[in-house]
Amino acid sequence: xxxxxxxxxxxxxxxxxxxxxxxxxxxxxxxxxxxxxxxxxxxxxxxxxxxxxxxxxxxxxxxxxxxxxxxxxxxxxxxxxxxxxxxxxxxxxxxxxxxxxxxxxxxxxxxxxxxxxxxxxxxxxxxxxxxxxxxxxxxxxxxxxxxxxxxxxxxxxxxxxxxxxxxxxxxxxxxxxxxxxxxxxxxxxxxxxxxxxxxxxxxxxxxxxxxxxxxxxxxxxxxxxxxxxxxxxxxxxxxxxxxxxxxxxxxxxxxxxxxxxxxxxxxxxxxxxxxxxxxxxxxxxxxxxxxxxxxxxxxxxxxxxxxxxxxxxxxxxxxxxxxxxxxxxxxxxxxxxxxxxxxxxxxxxxxxxxxxxxxxxxxxxxxxxxxxxxxxxxxxxxxxxxxxxxxxxxxxxxxxxxxxxxxxxxxxxxxxxxxxxxx
Ligand code: EPZ
Numbered sequence: 252x253x254x255x256x257x258x259x260x261x262x263x264x265x266x267x268x269x270x271x272x273x274x275x276x277x278x279x280x281x282x283x284x285x286x287x288x289x290x291x292x293x294x295x296x297x298x299x300x301x302x303x304x305x306x307x308x309x310x311x312x313x314x315x316x317x318x319x320x321x322x323x324x325x326x327x328x329x330x331x332x333x334x335x336x337x338x339x340x341x342x343x344x345x346x347x348x349x350x351x352x353x354x355x356x357x358x359x360x361x362x363x364x365x366x367x368x369x370x371x372x373x374x375x376x377x378x379x380x381x382x383x384x385x386x387x388x389x390x391x392x393x394x395x396x397x398x399x400x401x402x403x404x405x406x407x408x409x410x411x412x413x414x415x416x417x418x419x420x421x422x423x424x425x426x427x428x429x430x431x432x433x434x435x436x437x438x439x440x441x442x443x444x445x446x447x448x449x450x451x452x453x454x455x456x457x458x459x460x461x462x463x464x465x466x467x468x469x470x471x472x473x474x475x476x477x478x479x480x481x482x483x484x485x486x487x488x489x490x491x492x493x494x495x496x497x498x499x500x501x502x503x504x505x506x507x508x509x510x511x512x513x514x515x516x517x518x519x520x521x522x523x524x525x526x527x528x529x530x531x532x533x534x535x536x537x538x539x540x541x542x543x544x545x546x547x548x549x550x551x552x553x554x555x556x557x558x559x560x561x562x563x564x565x566x567x568x569x570x571x572x573x574x575x576x577x578x579x580x581x582x583x584x585x586x587x588x589x590x591x592x593x594x595x596x597x598x599x600x601x602x603x604x605x606x607x608x609x610x611x612x613x614x615x616x617x618x619x620x621x622x623x624x625x626x627x628x629x630x631x632x633x634x635x636x637x638x639x640x641x642x643x644x645x646x647x648x649x650x651x652x653x654x655x656x657x658x659x660x661x662x663x664x665x666x667x668x669x670x671x672x673x674x
Contacts, residue, residue, distance in 0.1 A: 256648045256649070256673070257635060257653075257673055259638035259645045259670070261503070261640055261670075262503070262640065263503065263669050263670050264504050265499065266506055267666060268508045271488045272295070272488070273295035276350075277486050278297060279301065279350050279353060280429065281455045282309060283357045283429060284429045284459075287432065289479065289480050290330065291329070291330055291484060294321065294327050294483060295327075296326050298658055299658055300651070300655050305348070308351060311340065312340075313332060313336035314331060316331075338365050339367060340366075349378060350422065351367070352370050353429070355403070355426055356425070359387065364403060364404045368399055368400050375586040375588055375589050376587030376589070380423075386440075387427070389413075390427070390431060391405055391406075391434070409475075411436030413441070414440050416441070427443075428440070428473060435475050440473070443471045444469075447516045450465060455482070459479040461473070489656075493517060494567055496663075497529065497538070498570060498633075499636050499639050499664065501529050504543060505542060505668070506542070508538070509537060509539075510536070511536060518558060521538070524571075528546050545576060549575075549579055550580065552581050552582070566592050567633050569592075570596060573603070577613075580611050581609070582608060582609050590610050591627065591630055592627070592630025593605045595626065596618075599638070600615060602615050617642070620643035622646040624649050625649045625653055631649075635660065639671075
């Protein structure tokens with residue numbers, strides 16, 4: 252049972268600098284892909300429970316892993332496939348995180364067979380994997396689905412295919428890339444996802460000797476190679492963690508500097524925060540934000556695949572919008588059920604009407620403290636964001652969701668002047 256919780260004493264102005272850690276959603280597929288190479292060192296790898304879940308899977312599959320800290324104090328995770336190699340993922344490990352499905356392409360490419368349990372729905376609504384499976388079938392994989400298990404085999408060998416995705420699914424694009432990297436011939440993925448985490452996976456695989464080209468129209472061409480060698484690779488900064496800290500500053504007020512960020516990855520979010528009244532100064536790998544004025548609502552925010560407004564940034568921005576002057580309409584186009592946190596924000600006095608994929612936030616003068624519960628990773632981050640702007644103590648329960656994606660969130664915020672305690 253998850254009894255860990257945060258107690259946040261709000262209304263402390265934030266001031267100082269934050270180092271933004273490596274991106275969870277880039278590190279996870281890179282870790283899956285590491286099964287195919289001859290040992291690698293993943294620098295700037297975030298130290299998070301989802302990453303530990305991936306590490307457990309890698310160990311089960313026959314890899315040795317080792318954590319070290321580099322001279323800048325950042326984490327490095329080394330992975331060495333040593334064998335004996337397993338081709339299954341036990342249900343218990345599959346359930347630790349939904350994105351374990353990204354190991355499917357890697358196990359098939361390595362072992363020519365795979366068995367894993369079917370990932371169920373999650374906090375964000377149903378999360379089908381039909382696009383993963385139909386794409387792998389095109390690459391020559393036979394897949395049987397039986398009693399919640401997927402049994403996969405490659406009767407001949409993996410071969411190249413032309414795949415057009417009906418929707419640019421991030422996970423399906425990653426699975427195809429990883430499976431196709433050792434397949435015979437050139438695989439082409441049309442309407443592939445364009446998220447920065449996809450480019451990072453391509454960067455990692457190319458550093459191991461793969462031949463992947465990402466074209467400007469979103470097409471990805473993967474020319475199969477015989478084998479991959481090892482590499483040292485640095486994971487991109489986490490763009491959603493960066494947005495979360497910017498929103499925390501907007502809610503609590505103050506002036507902070509984010510270091511180690513890639514502002515280009517935030518091109519859809521930064522204009523929204525500026526419109527809300529945050530003053531931003533953007534440099535090559537830094538963003539300074541000053542939030543002193545009352546926030547203003549923006550007319551509407553609609554989530555879209557990259558380069559559109561990211562679905563993962565919706566919840567923290569919504570938390571800031573709760574006390575903005577005017578109404579903001581949020582339209583969620585990626586997941587079916589991404590407003591669960593809205594009801595928790597309402598417990599804190601927010602005025603939010605959510606129905607289906609639309610939520611209307613009418614800004615109120617101030618929120619009040621309450622006992623709330625994290626419903627999912629970004630929803631939990633939204634509750635922390637909101638609580639930082641509230642007079643008095645907010646109790647945030649079930650923070651295991653937050654720990655999946657934010658490294659030392661409480662400690663980092665306290666270093667900026669916040670008052671947050673984990674119990
Ligand atoms: C990735 O999830 C991220 N997770 C998510 O981050 C992120 O919200 C999402 O991409 C969108 O950017 C990781 O990278 C580990 P999708 P993923 O496949 O790959 C539907 C966070 O908070 N779909 O692009 O699962 C699906 O149901 C998380 O860090 C199918 O219908 O996202 C959803 O509605 C949460 N069939 C939509 O596509 C499929 O076969 C987007 O899913 C696959 C997806």
